[in-house]
Amino acid sequence: MSADRLIYMANQIGKFFQSQGHDKAVAGIAEHIRKFWDPRMRKGIFAHLDAGGAGLDPNVREAIETLKKA
């Protein structure tokens, strides 16, 4: 799936959690993506992360990193 679209969606999730502070936000974003994204979408965003992860907001990037490690 197009990386731009995935980045956009991930950042949009990030914005909701932003006001909850760093720790809660990172956990919240990671959980949201794990619960609602189908595997090919997660694979797509991991691939984008491996390719440098350009365009991902900091909390979102961190959330995807934790998710990828899990």
Place this chain on the structure above:
Amino acid sequence: MSLIEETDFGTPRSKSETMVTLTIDGQSVTVPEGTSIMRAAMEAGTKIPKLCATDMVDAFGSCRLCLIEIEGRAGTPASCTTPAMDGLVVHTQTERLKKLRKGVMELYISDHPLDCLTCAANGDCELQDMAGAVGLRDVRYGYQGENHVFAEAKGEANAAWMPKDESNPYFTYDPSKCIVCSRCVRACEEVQGTFALTISGRGFDSRVSPSMSESFLGSECVSCGACVQACPTATLTEKSVIEIGQPEHSVVTTCAYCGVGCAFKAEMRGEEVVRMVPYKDGKANRGHSCVKGRFAWGYTTHKERILKPMIRETIAEPWREVSWGEAFGFAAGKLKSIQAKYGRDAIGGITSSRCTNEETYLVQKLVRAGFGNNNVDTCARVCHSPTGYGLATTFGTSAGTQDFDSVEHTDVAMIIGANPASAHPVFASRLKKRLRQGAKLIVIDPRRTEMVDAPHVKALHLPLLPGTNVAVLTAIAHVIVTEGLANEAFVRERCDWSEFEDWAAFVSQPKNSPEATAIMTGVDPKDLREAARLYATGGNGAIYYGLGVTEHSQGSTTVIAIANLAMATGNIGRPGVGVNPLRGQNNVQGSCDMGSFPHELPGYRHISGDAVRESFEALWQVKLNPEPGLRIPNMFDAAIDGSFKGLYVQGEDILQSDPNTSHVVAALSAMECVIVHDLFLNETANYAHVFLPGSTFLEKDGTFTNAERRIQRVRKVMSPRNGLADWEVTIGLGKAMGFDMNYAHPSEIMDEIAALTPTFAGVSFAKLDELGSVQWPCNDKAPEGTPVMHIAGFVRGKGKFVVTEYVATDERTAPRFPLLLTTGRILSQYNVGAQTRRTENVVWHDEDRLEIHPHDAEQRGVRDGDWVRLKSRAGETTLRAEITDRVAPGVVYTTFHHPDTQANVITTEYSDWATNCPEYKVTAVQVSPSNGPSDWQKAYDAQARQSRRIAHVEAAE
């Protein structure tokens, strides 16, 4: 089977808890205080003759037929207007009364046509019944005097005579048969709340007339049918009854249009529907209806309905009619070869919010267990998925908290992003009734809706700019918290206190005040403060909301903001309050409950939960995939990417209803097998390879779940014209793929649902037949269901406050697209209009119009009725303009009922952050004069014509 006769008690039920006892014809009767003597008698089984009284409206006391005598009182009072009191001794039949009644009837009959034998109401006429009941044998005055009956009298035109009004497509008004009982007028006022009818003139000259002596069609009448039901004579009669005759049996079923879920009696002759009459025992509608459910069911027999399965290799070919077996084999072969070539996850299904719970359940079962993935989604994705997310997060369950009866206890109703008068008309009528009794109304909507303009209703309207819901609701919270109006006792007891404190600190920030947010929202801070105070302190506050809340990039956030408000003010957990999503389609609630979302099994349980998954695996005898599947917009993206190739769509026109039509066209075109299972060749079918004909709600058994979580029976009244009910079709497709599902009747499917879903554990067809309906949760703890939720505690334990930061949508106005388009519905059409466009309802709405403010119109040189071009970043279309100040300057509005308009060519792919629910409600657009359909519309039309061809081959016999 026989005709269900509902008792008419003559006057409405009294809600008093104090009881009084009186004697009627020697029998002792105990009734609530405030009950009329007429009703008390009826409860004891005594039918006092009556004409102007009926229990759907308040008594009026004009016909003088219901007279009684009371011991110790002089005169003969009307029993319909005389309240029962302790110790009264009443006689309903005495020599004096008999004489008086005969006299009354004699007068009526002397001014009434005597064509009973050929009258449409023959056998269903109260005037006829009363003539019989009082023993009328002759009419001394003759029929030749002054009358309303004959067009001519003594060779001259009779000025008192009026011709029939047949302008309404569904019922006629024949003034010559009118007895001026005013039941229709009262029904229109009290039940419907439209005030379309009046009695003009006095005495002999008095006549019923729609507004200023207009035709019914030309008046404000919304064709709800309440007056027709109320009319005791043939004056107001359904055209279908005139045409067919009186019904001989009836079956109770549920409307298949909107989420109100009105119960109807389908009145039949054999397998032909004579009329649909709202059922008084229906707990959602209490005997009322709207034009759609009452009258717009003719699509069932419409000539365009497809009754035979059809297939084709490519969409360039015409359709080929085949047997069910061949269609199933063809579809299954394609799906299996796609999976073999592109992987198990390359196919999926879409369940329908129009089909029954049982059918929806089967489609998700087929996908999860038969296809072996979780790529199942439903049209709720594009309407109420944020409700699911938002309410589950805050309260712990994805559903409205109340029943509709709750509105009778509401003191302040706040409607956000919904127009119930158009989209949930029967609920609107019930709300308006409460408002006329003094409850207050707040409307938060970009447009001055029919609710704001309703007669005898005063609303506090906050006309916000589309896309700023969160800012407005957070500002309301700001006022409530900073002015000390929060209900701290409730919050301490019921919610997580530290989360509340975080939230309170957040909303109290000066940047969230009404004054600070006004420049974004366009809402007058003074009005906003007034609304906040009213909601927080005005007594029972109830929030009702619709798609104007959910269909935004911050849809889920808005739902959370609503839940926060209800918790902060303690407006949850008792009658009269609550958070109430008004669901669009008849079974949106049900389709969500039944596990239609890719990440959750029936009962809103995440697919990754091992214990839950194992319970399904044990019963279904397959291993289930623990990973969430694709949502509808993700399916489209994946299709364009080449990883998603096959789709089974039941009862949903995704091409017309989903945003950014050209994107959807690209996605569908990229698929190798699209299976459309529907009544008509809808727009999606233009891109389909298999067409499986569907059945209507009249042709199958099952259940629907309405917006109040009420599970109601849908009952088959005729055999499916296409041969199979929808659930049988899904079973057939599964079987052809090698996945057997064995059920002899939908009740067995419900038994399986109940066995696997704790909130449905107590539901069965037997229980529904017994109780009429139940609201889930229905289980050992609540064997008769749950009208009001979260009474003692929230489903999740403590209520959760979540901070709702306003994030402006990325869809913004710019010099090229300076206006904001928002979308909505109108009363007579339903959703994409596939059904209603195929009924007489088109007389009220034969095209979509663009509402534009006079100021914006003038700037662009657009006059009322002109063709205009509507253009966004996604595409353009043309339609005609309607100039109105219902919309604010800078905002334009249209409906999306007609495929020629294709409003979704314009809408973009922006969507809710949490659920991908599309942002239909905000699109930046430009409007300019135009002289006809756009190139896109022409090309689309040509493709549609091409694609709809059916090759009729001679049967090879």
